[in-house]
Amino acid sequence: MNGLWGHGLTEMVLDLGAISFVLALVSRSRRSLHPSTEVDLVNQNSIQQPSIADLQNQCRLLQVELHQQQEQLKTDFRDTTFELLQPLLTSLPTLRQLIKVKPDLPAHHLIALLAPLAHWLQDWGIETIGTPWEQVPYDPQLHQADADNYIPGEPIYIRFVGYRTPTQILHPAQISRTLPPFT
Known part of the structure; x- marks a missing residue:
């Protein structure tokens, strides 16, 4: 889990930074250049610098990749959290039914059912x-x-x-x- 959050979140932040940079660059170059100057600069630097269309395509690709990473993070988070809480979630409906049938059941019998929560907190560093x-x-x-x-x-x-x-x-x-x- 630490690897997922430590590495995946960092990549997502870097991708957001890259997208912001590309959008700012495209926006700035469109505002600051006259059409004739823009053509001259593109002709002079076509070998060295990507075109605005290339940057826009790269931006779209980064946005798609970011969306895919966000979806993967959500899925990984859900699956890992469910795995940690599954014993408790499985026992909870039975516990409710048991309490209905036997309302005087001593609480110390129920504490063992809460052990998954302690493991979950420990795994997350809480x-x-x-x-x-x-x-x-x-x-x-x-x-x-x-x-x-x-x-x-x-x-x-x-x-x-x-x-x-x-x-x-x-x-x-x-x-x-x-x-x-x-x-």
Whole structure:
């Protein structure tokens, strides 16, 4: 998966840059040249520089290639994500039916069904922010408070974990000053 995103996305960005450059070049040359000057320059440089028609064709080809790469990325993303979540998705309808039939089923029996989510997060380099009911110092960058009067560094409790990558907070952990009453 890392190769797909690291390499495929880079190629897509480079292709977009190339397309933008070609379009800007074609647009600029059309605006800045008089018809007689354009013919003279094409005649003088026909061996060295591609014609506007060649650049337009190249641009169309790059656009088609970019569209194909986008479609392939979508397909690869869908297939890989489904593969990671397939055990959970397969078990979920059975779990719903089991809960209807046996509403008093202990929750610890259901935790194993959520293991694919942990694997998926790990494969994508996503980690949790905190542990439920853990006491930590308040950090406004990592935590979403239930009130406006929190002071950085004050002790708080994680109510619901957050998620982050090494470079980005995806969702801050939800916190409060007290633990839930049922703990």
